[in-house]
Amino acid sequence: MTGPAGTDQARTGPAGDRVPAAAPGAPAAGTAGAGTPAAAPGAAAPAIAPTGPGPRKVAVLGAGSWGTTFAKVLADSARESAHARHEPLRRTVVLWGRDAAAMGHLARTHVNDRYVPGIRLPELLAATGDLGEAVAGADLVVLAVPAQSLRSQLPAVARHVAPDAVVLSLAKGLEGATGLRMSEVVAEELGRGTGLGAEHWRARTCVLSGPNLAMEIAEEQPTASVVAAPAPALAAWVAHACRTRYFRPYTNTDVVGTEIGGVVKNVIALSVGIADGRHFGENSKASIITRGLAETTRLALALGGRVETLSGLAGMGDLVATCSSPLSRNRTAGRLLGLGKTLAEVQEEMTQTAEGIKSAPAVLELARRHGVEMPITEAVVAILDERISVDELAPLLLGRELKSEGTAP
Ligand SMILES: NC(=O)c1ccc[n+]([C@@H]2O[C@H](COP(=O)([O-])OP(=O)(O)OC[C@H]3O[C@@H](n4cnc5c(N)ncnc54)[C@H](O)[C@@H]3O)[C@@H](O)[C@H]2O)c1
Ligand SMILES: O=P(O)(O)OC[C@H](O)CO
Numbered sequence: 170m171t172g173p174a175g176t177d178q179a180r181t182g183p184a185g186d187r188v189p190a191a192a193p194g195a196p197a198a199g200t201a202g203a204g205t206p207a208a209a210p211g212a213a214a215p216a217i218a219p220t221g222p223g224p225r226k227v228a229v230l231g232a233g234s235w236g237t238t239f240a241k242v243l244a245d246s247a248r249e250s251a252h253a254r255h256e257p258l259r260r261t262v263v264l265w266g267r268d269a270a271a272m273g274h275l276a277r278t279h280v281n282d283r284y285v286p287g288i289r290l291p292e293l294l295a296a297t298g299d300l301g302e303a304v305a306g307a308d309l310v311v312l313a314v315p316a317q318s319l320r321s322q323l324p325a326v327a328r329h330v331a332p333d334a335v336v337l338s339l340a341k342g343l344e345g346a347t348g349l350r351m352s353e354v355v356a357e358e359l360g361r362g363t364g365l366g367a368e369h370w371r372a373r374t375c376v377l378s379g380p381n382l383a384m385e386i387a388e389e390q391p392t393a394s395v396v397a398a399p400a401p402a403l404a405a406w407v408a409h410a411c412r413t414r415y416f417r418p419y420t421n422t423d424v425v426g427t428e429i430g431g432v433v434k435n436v437i438a439l440s441v442g443i444a445d446g447r448h449f450g451e452n453s454k455a456s457i458i459t460r461g462l463a464e465t466t467r468l469a470l471a472l473g474g475r476v477e478t479l480s481g482l483a484g485m486g487d488l489v490a491t492c493s494s495p496l497s498r499n500r501t502a503g504r505l506l507g508l509g510k511t512l513a514e515v516q517e518e519m520t521q522t523a524e525g526i527k528s529a530p531a532v533l534e535l536a537r538r539h540g541v542e543m544p545i546t547e548a549v550v551a552i553l554d555e556r557i558s559v560d561e562l563a564p565l566l567l568g569r570e571l572k573s574e575g576t577a578p
C-alpha cells in the first residue's frame with residue numbers, strides 16, 4: 170500500500186473495542202491473514218451497532234468514478250472531523266482497484282484522471298492493487314464495483330474481512346442472474362466465505378444511495394444522500410464516517426426501499442434519455458419521471474420498502490438528479506438509443522457503467538414475481554431486447570387503458 174497510515178498507536182474497532190494498531194498491510198487483531206478463514210464458524214458475534222469513534226481503517230473497493238469520489242469523501246470527513254476536535258488524524262482510507270499500475274499511479278499523483286479528471290485527491294487517501302492489503306484490518310469495507318461484478322470480488326473479501334467489520338454497498342443495480350439486491354449478494358457470499366452465515370453479514374451490511382452524481386461530489390458541490398442500515402445506530406455510525414461540509418448523509422432503516430430506489434431510477438433514466446433522443450420536451454420527461462416514481466414505489470412496497478423512502482432522497486431525489494443531468498450514464502445511454510443507435514453501438518460508446526441496461530430485465534422479472542405492474546420498465550426492456558423500436562415507446566405507454574393516478578396498479 171502506498172500512502173499515509175493512521176497516526177495513532179491504537180485503533181478502535183466498530184464495536185468500540187481497543188485493539189493494537191496494525192502495521193500497514195498486516196492483518197489487524199481479530200482479522201485473519203491472506204488465505205486463512207476470517208473467523209471460525211459459530212464465533213461469537215460482536216456488537217452490531219458500533220459505538221465510539223468512527224472507523225480507523227476504511228477499504229473502498231472499486232476505483233471508478235464513484236469509488237474514487239467516495240474515498241475522497243471518507244478522507245475529507247476524517248480530516249474535517251479531526252480538525253473540528255483538535256485531534257490528530259486517525260483514519261486510513263485505502264482505495265483498491267483491479268488495475269495495479271493505475272493504482273500505483275493514483276497513489277503517486279493523487280489524481281484519477283480517467284474517472285474524476287481534474288480532481289486532486291486527499292493526501293490521506295492510499296491506493297493499492299492488492300485487495301487483501303486493502304481489506305485486512307478495515308472496520309468499514311465499502312463496495313463500489315458495478316453490480317454485475319460484485320459477487321466475483323466477494324470470496325476474496327471474505328478471506329480478509331474482520332468478522333466485526335461493517336460493509337457499505339454503493340452499487341445501484343440488481344444482479345442479472347439472480348435478481349438479488351446488492352445487500353443480499355453481500356450477505357450470501359460473505360456468509361458463505363467467512364463461515365459466519367448470511368444473517369451475520371445482513372446485520373452488518375448498509376447501503377448508501379441518493380442524488381449522487383460522482384463528478385459533482387468530487388467537485389465538492391453540496392449534496393445529500395441516505396445511509397440505510399438494519400439498525401439506526403449502525404446507519405448513524407456510517408453517516409458520521411462520511412459526512413463532510415459538502416456531503417450530508419441522512420439515515421434510515423429501509424435497506425430494501427433505498428436499494429430499489431437506486432436500482433429502478435437507472436431504468437427510468439434510460440427511458441427519459443430515449444425521450445430526449447427523440448427530441449421530446451419537458452412535459453414528456455416530467456411525465457416519465459413522475460410515473461416512473463409510481464412504479465418504483467409499487468415495487469419497493471411489494472418488497473417491504475417504505476413509501477417515505479421513495480419520496481425521499483433515495484427515491485425522488487435520485488430520480489430527478491439522474492433523469493435531469495447530462496452527467497448521468499444511464500440517461501446518456503438512453504439518449505443514444507433514442508437517437509437511433511443500437512444497444513451494441515451504445516455499449517461500445519459508453520466508457521463507464523450504465524447499470525440500468527443490465528438491471529432492467531432483472532427488475533422486470535422481480536416485479537412479475539411479485540405481481541407488480543411496471544409499464545415503463547417493461548417498455549425499456551422491450552427496447553433493449555429490440556422487440557420494439559424507440560418510436561413505439563410513447564404510443565405503447567400512452568395507449569394503455571386509462572386509470573386513476575397513484576401508486577396502486
Ligand atoms: N458514478 C456515479 O455518479 C455513481 C453514483 C452513485 C452510485 N454509483 C454506482 O456505483 C457503482 C460503481 O459505478 P461507477 O460509477 O464507479 O462505475 P465506473 O464505470 O466509473 O467504474 C467502475 C469501476 O469498477 C471496476 N470494475 C469493473 N468490473 C470489475 C470487476 N469485475 N472487478 C473489479 N473491478 C471492476 C472498473 O475497472 C472501474 O474502475 C455502480 O453501481 C453505480 O450505479 C455511481
Ligand atoms: O451516471 P448514472 O446514471 O449511473 O447515475 C449516477 C448516480 O447514481 C446518480 O445518483
